[in-house]
Amino acid sequence: MAYVAVKGGERAISHAHLWLEEERRGPGDVAELSLAQIREQLSLAVDRVMVEGSCCDADLAALAIKQASGDLVEAIFLLRAYRTTLPRFGFSEPLETARMAIRRRISAAFKDIPGGQVLGPTYDYTHRLIDFKLAAEGGAPEPAVVAAEPIADRLPTISDVFSKEDLLQVDERSDGAEAPFDLTRDPMSFPAGRDQRLQALARGDEGFLLSLAYASQRGWGSTHPLCGEIRMGEASVEFTPPELGFPIELAEITLTECTMISEFGGSMERPPQYAKGYGLTFGRNERKAMSMAIVDRALASGAEASETPHAVQDEEFVLYHSDNVEASGFVQHLKLPHYVDFQASLQFVRRLRKEWTARREAELAAAREAAE
């Protein structure tokens, strides 16, 4: 049933928005949050809004979080809406994540990955005990330890490690490949290429992908992934301005990258080896990058299989429902007036009920007659 617009309520709406603004600000005797505070001290919220808002701009993401009272899905919506107002200058050169300046790099599969296990600033291994010291404001934390020697400029990736033995699926790289699919220009279409899938997953909802990845691990997805590698650090964005004709380094952005590996038993054409699932996000979004990599692999296995028994392997199910701007819009539109729909529905249910009652009474009467 379609949504039918109704008029009226303008005054109530404007008053509701004024009250919302007051609620958003909260009591005036509590200091107002600055964008810098949000950007620097709620940085993981900012990172999530940037990647799912599909717009890398920490100040804008911080502003959206402030405007949305910390509702991240609402902030993501604000960022997506804003980006539609801007012209597109062009495309960057593909990021060279192998040359990332590493702050964190771990492999759960390979203890002795060359370059070592570098934990970086992580919540892993913390005790998850509420730290009441933070409730008393003001104290500067103990400074981070600075080693005498920096880590290498470039740490080998898991693909570098495996390359000699051909044990790991090699990323296909074709000369003169077509421009990658762009969801901001073309609607979702199926069967989806991996480029379309990865773009959709990169901006997909973390919670949705996390649950799918979890379901896949628990048996609803036929993938048994191992975490080949996680990297977090800074990589250059190179862009060629049309006025210049050569690439310039536009920015250095923080990225999280995850490679999941899972056993591939071999086929007529391909020998047994490890297949890869890939996750890449702006900022520090490790849970998201891991989930994305697992879902990427599950979808690839779904495409390889003759049937897709599990939801996580069904690309239409996953890609049509991973976007939280669309999902939240469609679920939440139900609270907009549906008065006419409901009128029609009400008449229908009343008629059904009348018919049901008449039928039931006739049946009872027939049964009574038969008994007599």
Added chain:
Amino acid sequence: MLAKADPARLASLWADVVADLGGAPPHEVLRPAETGLVMVRGRMGGNGDAFNVGEMTATRTVIRLESGEVGVGYVSGRDRTHATTAALADAMLQTSTRAERVKRLIDSLADEQAAARDLAARKAAATRVDFFTMVRTRGPG
């Protein structure tokens, strides 16, 4: 170097450049500063063909100095002054009188960025795990 500099830091260093050169060079704006988006691409699997990761904001402008040099400024983010500074610096690098001072600015930005990167790489090094292997031995007897 100018495009990825922190706008506030660049503004402060740029003020020194302008002071050293006896004022900002006269120029006209050929293309007013405008904010837009650059689609950031990644590689599938880390090393394969490209895919679109998501967009980032960028600001561009084109200026011309009175002496004729055209400067193009493209910077990340939405700061128009940042883009104008980058365009002015680009134009000034093409002059004989001002290039030297702008190069020094770029060198100091490069030094600061290298120092920040080195500090992060040292903090990362301090979090590297040193595994030790437990040697299994039979107990006494």
